[in-house]
Amino acid sequence: MRGFTDTLRRELRLALRQGGDSLLVVMFFVLVVVLFPLGAGPEPGILSRIGAGIIWVSALLAAMLSMDRLYQSDFEDGSLELLVLSPAPLEIIVLAKAAAHWLTTGLPLIVASPLLGLLLNLEVEGMAVMLVSLTLGTPALSLVGAIAAALVLGARRGGVLISLLILPLFVPILIFGVGAVDAALLELTYRPQLMVLGALLLLAAALSPWAAAAAVRQAVA
Amino acid sequence: MHRFANPTRFVRLAGRVQPWAAALALLCLGVGLYFALFSSPPDYQQGETVRIMYVHVPAAWMAMFCYVVMAAASASSLIWRHRVADLAAKATAPVGAAFTLLALVTGSLWGKPMWGTWWVWDARLTSVLILFFLYLGYIALQNAFDDPARGARAAAILAVVGVINVPIIKFSVDWWNTLHQPASLTRLDGPAIHTSMLTPLLLMALGYTALYVWLAIIRMRAELAETKIRAIRYRQASGAAPAPQES
């Protein structure tokens, strides 16, 4: 894993020193969740039924919003070229970048989600499963997003474009993430959904570094 | 530039195939539509509305088919860096997107008499809708760069990533649908299909495929001609002004 720890340490340092970015993503997440009761009405029955969906969709949007920062500053200041040319495998470097993205955005979202679950009257049984499903699902979002973020580097209107590229790819993760919570609320078995979610995570971890590295290489060419 | 932008063998082959594809498309679509609209029997349950099927089902097939062709062409353009594969992928995308839209619109039209509503979150319609977004993303990415070669490379990677995802999306949408919907709605075409309905269906499918080949060839030749024009312009520019921008 040559280059993994060095890159991870650098990315985390950059994220912490630039500060505020992860906080902003969490604030966006909270804001979107709070908008739903305002839009759909405050009836506790409705909110607790669609609560898991609201939290998952908001997490998806927050992850997507923060995605374009993944390579953008490295692309602009020339670091990305040097990363491509470094002797450490680029696949490992992008994996480290995706890991750093998850630690700085996915993890704070998971920490914030129980509070939002309370606001939406989500039942306690659902809450635990939701935490597990977010823990399995959000790293997969970071991994898949790392591909799309590299593809739009240098594109016109990259920010809008990235959502068009990412959201269809996020659909399976959303379906099984929400499905697990819904099953738990209906007191059905939720193991299969979590297992599929875990499978999707493993698949993303195995395949997306290759695709993301290829995308980064063509972006700096 | 001229040496690399002019795959002569493809141009010769395309010129020969084009009229045949055109003739086959017109013939099959003409005969197929006649069978579909006039000479096939109405369905005992759905009545005349079943005729939408002859347009809808082959369009949905083509939507999938074109995506797979696009991804295969993209993969070979990434691996062998072949110009014709690149052109084929680029030419296929809008045609595939048009078939996908056709499938969505006819599906919705069919849904109105069948389900009493224009749109139902049926598993098939939903996955076709997501496929449509995948097409749109591909086309948008391709056109988002000033350098066409860069757009082609990025879009090729997206197409390959997309085609790995298509079965996963299909599987998850099916799963999602069985959880949220009673199963009775998903019955669009009956299990056993009569020959009088199968013939026009297959004719339409063949006609669509020929139409796709015809349109793809036209688009690829146009793209080649455009590349040549751009190459001439670059030559003119470099002849007129000695110092273009640093690259």
Place this chain on the structure above:
Amino acid sequence: MVAFSGTRLTCIRGERLVFEDLGFSVEEGTALYLTGANGSGKSSLLRIMATLLRPAAGELCWNAVDVWDDIPAHHDRTRYVGHPDGVKPVLSVGENLTFWAAISETRSEQVGQSVQTALDRVGLDRLSEMPARFLSAGQRRRLNLARLLAAPARLWLLDEPAVGLDEGSTAVLESMIASHLAKGGMAVVATHDAVPAGARRLELS
């Protein structure tokens, strides 16, 4: 004798033919200077040598073995300095350099020492703890050049390395290149300035 060479290279950027049928060769202990007007393809040629760009045609060889057959080996022996400096303003000068040295160097225990020596040489040793956003353009460039010393490699590819440097720093750069060559290193340098007397040059048109 180690040699790095290219034959019949053709480069196309954004559908524009930059150059065609270009050949070069660099041997152990020598430098090759690339000169030519803007847009003649100096940067593109360096990017091809670094494997950032793939040539539309032609071959790039290290000791007669195609470079594209073993990319990791080529990245191990090559350091590239492009136009942007790749300096992170929120990291300190030392942290910036340590990262690049660490991912290029397999023996991690030596990184600290070599970073210190490199900063010494480019005259940034006293600024090691300073966040890089306080650096001037010339100091950033020197920090970028310090990568060459902090993680040594056989082949240096330098794209107008003297841009933004004052006279003193340019002299340091020249002596860096001279001692690199004296140790059997190789360098390809794109420049608009005068080429050192006796050095080989390739004029791109």
